[in-house]
Structures are given as C-alpha cells and as structure tokens.
Amino acid sequence: MEMAYTIIVLLFGFVLGSFFNVVGLRIPIKGSILRPPSHCIHCKRKLTVLDLIPVLSYVFLGGKCRSCGQKISGIYPLMELITGILFALAYWKLGFSAEFFVALVLISLLVIIVVSDFAYMLIPDKILLFFLPLLIIGRLISPLSPWWDSIVGAVVGFCILYSIAALSKGGMGGGDIKLFFLLGLVLGTIHTLLTLFVSAVIGMIVGIVVLKVRGQGRKTPIPFGPSIALAAIVVYFYGDALMNWYFECW
Ligand SMILES: [Zn+2]
Structure with a gap:
C-alpha cells in the first residue's frame, strides 16, 4: 500500500x-x-x-x-x-501528516519561483503573497517547537537579506528578501541561517561554473532564486543531518 x-x-x-x-x-x-x-x-x-x-x-x-x-x-x-x-x-x-501539507506548499512555492526566476530573473510578489497565508496555516496546524521560532525565523531571514541587499546595493533582488521571510516561517531561525549559508555556497559554485562556461567577458547576472530553492529543500529535509555532519567534522 x-x-x-x-x-x-x-x-x-x-x-x-x-x-x-x-x-x-x-x-x-x-x-x-x-x-x-x-x-x-x-x-x-x-x-x-x-x-x-x-x-x-x-x-x-x-x-x-x-x-x-x-x-x-x-x-x-x-x-x-x-x-x-x-x-x-x-x-x-x-x-x-500535517507537516506533509507544509512540505507540499513549500515545494510548490519553490518550483514556481525557480521557473519564474529562470525565465524572467524575477520572483513575483503575487506568488509570494499567494503562498504566505498557506504557509501560515501550515505552521498553525504543524507548529515548530517552540512555535514562535517561525516568527523569529521569518524576521531574522528578512532582516539579514535586507541588510545584505542594502550593503551590496542591488546585488540581491527584493524578491529574494521577501522569499526569506516565507522560508523563515517554515524553517525556523537556525535552519533559515543554514539555508542562507548553503544557498551562498551553491550560488558561488554556480557562478564559477557559469563563468568557466561562458568565459570571463560577459557579465550576465545569474538568478539567485534557484540556489535559494535548492538550499531550502536540502535544509528542510536534511538540515539536522547536515548540521550534525558539519560539526562532527570539526
Ligand atoms: Zn511548434
């Protein structure tokens, strides 16, 4: 069955x-x-x-x-x-389970964002606004422990991305910042920070590979959304395992 x-x-x-x-x-x-x-x-x-x-x-x-x-x-x-x-x-x-609902909503959000970011270099507000209430419902029926970790995670995710965007002056899109608010709700504080770290690593690898393939000359911007999406999925399913492994290496 x-x-x-x-x-x-x-x-x-x-x-x-x-x-x-x-x-x-x-x-x-x-x-x-x-x-x-x-x-x-x-x-x-x-x-x-x-x-x-x-x-x-x-x-x-x-x-x-x-x-x-x-x-x-x-x-x-x-x-x-x-x-x-x-x-x-x-x-x-x-x-x-209730958490299965949260997972399906998260996956759906991320897949749509990847398609849109690949095609237009854009994470539309409309999509984020559609998924926000679904994720809130998800975290009400399947809360993190403690439950307020969702709120702290969302605020921390938003503020850090906002600071990076302000410091890098346009290196980060507004969509990325708002997306991290949503991710914070689902993942909680620690896993949101881990997602940021993993997405930066993925983004860096992608950047190097693209540079090698396309050559040094052209400076076409690379959408960051897909790196965030991949990182968020990995952390959602394997965040704790990843952290255990990382700290054991030290
Ligand atoms: Zn045709």
Missing part, C-alpha cells in the same frame, strides 16, 4: 509540476493562467492532450514540437520530474 501511495503522490506531483510551469511563466508577465491555452512558442500551434502529459510527452516527442520540430526547453519536463520526486520524498519522510 505504501508503494501505491508513493506512486499516486509522484503522479500528482508530475501533474502539478506541469501546472507550476504555466504559473511560473505567466504570472510574472501578468498573463492569465487559463488563456490562451498552452501553445508552442515557435509555431503557436495549440498543444493537445498528447503534448501535455507531464514528463512523458517530452520524452516521446524527443524534446521537439510535433508540428514545427523546434526544440522545447528541457527545463519544463525537468521541473515536472523534480516536483513529482520531491512530493514523493515528502510523503516518504512525513507520511500523510
């Missing part, structure tokens, strides 16, 4: 992941989620059910549009796959 539930949760994640792609791509440009229907960005052909099966369509179509043969970005099926896997991981670690 466990196996059956895991598969259901995984499929549910694939389908929602596909929806999150649409949300992440359309909300920042003030588009409607429902209109126009999904279409190929090259030939404008309306996508049919066959094109829209999460993950599988991309694999069967070889990553190309069925009519014009233009390449479809691999990021969309990747986000569907990641959503499914993270949903399954959440079920596997938490079961059908």
Whole structure:
C-alpha cells in the first residue's frame, strides 16, 4: 500500500509540476493562467492532450514540437520530474501528516519561483503573497517547537537579506528578501541561517561554473532564486543531518 501511495503522490506531483510551469511563466508577465491555452512558442500551434502529459510527452516527442520540430526547453519536463520526486520524498519522510501539507506548499512555492526566476530573473510578489497565508496555516496546524521560532525565523531571514541587499546595493533582488521571510516561517531561525549559508555556497559554485562556461567577458547576472530553492529543500529535509555532519567534522 505504501508503494501505491508513493506512486499516486509522484503522479500528482508530475501533474502539478506541469501546472507550476504555466504559473511560473505567466504570472510574472501578468498573463492569465487559463488563456490562451498552452501553445508552442515557435509555431503557436495549440498543444493537445498528447503534448501535455507531464514528463512523458517530452520524452516521446524527443524534446521537439510535433508540428514545427523546434526544440522545447528541457527545463519544463525537468521541473515536472523534480516536483513529482520531491512530493514523493515528502510523503516518504512525513507520511500523510500535517507537516506533509507544509512540505507540499513549500515545494510548490519553490518550483514556481525557480521557473519564474529562470525565465524572467524575477520572483513575483503575487506568488509570494499567494503562498504566505498557506504557509501560515501550515505552521498553525504543524507548529515548530517552540512555535514562535517561525516568527523569529521569518524576521531574522528578512532582516539579514535586507541588510545584505542594502550593503551590496542591488546585488540581491527584493524578491529574494521577501522569499526569506516565507522560508523563515517554515524553517525556523537556525535552519533559515543554514539555508542562507548553503544557498551562498551553491550560488558561488554556480557562478564559477557559469563563468568557466561562458568565459570571463560577459557579465550576465545569474538568478539567485534557484540556489535559494535548492538550499531550502536540502535544509528542510536534511538540515539536522547536515548540521550534525558539519560539526562532527570539526
Ligand atoms: Zn511548434
């Protein structure tokens, strides 16, 4: 039965992941989620059910549009796959509990942010505002211990990011600052600080790799959202293990 539930949760994640792609791509440009229907960005052909099966369509179509043969970005099926896997991981670690709800909301928020930040270098307020009450409800039904660690975490996360942004004069977007308020609610103080640390490390590695690949010349800014998202997920699921490991090394 466990196996059956895991598969259901995984499929549910694939389908929602596909929806999150649409949300992440359309909300920042003030588009409607429902209109126009999904279409190929090259030939404008309306996508049919066959094109829209999460993950599988991309694999069967070889990553190309069925009519014009233009390449479809691999990021969309990747986000569907990641959503499914993270949903399954959440079920596997938490079961059908109140905390499972918190995990699903957190994963959903982060996937949408990654899509939007990749596409537009933007974390829209609209998305943060939509998820804020959901996360508050989540922390009311599944509080941290102590419960006020959510509030302290949110304030600390916001203030530190705000200070970094003020000191670096534009090195950090306003979306990143507000996102850390939401993360603080979910993660509490210590794990929020750990997320900041891990995201800085990831961001640095990504920066070095991108610099190597693109060459020194171009200074295209790299979105920081995906690094934060990855760090937050790792810390949410493995924060304590990570800290134990880190302190044992000393
Ligand atoms: Zn096409």
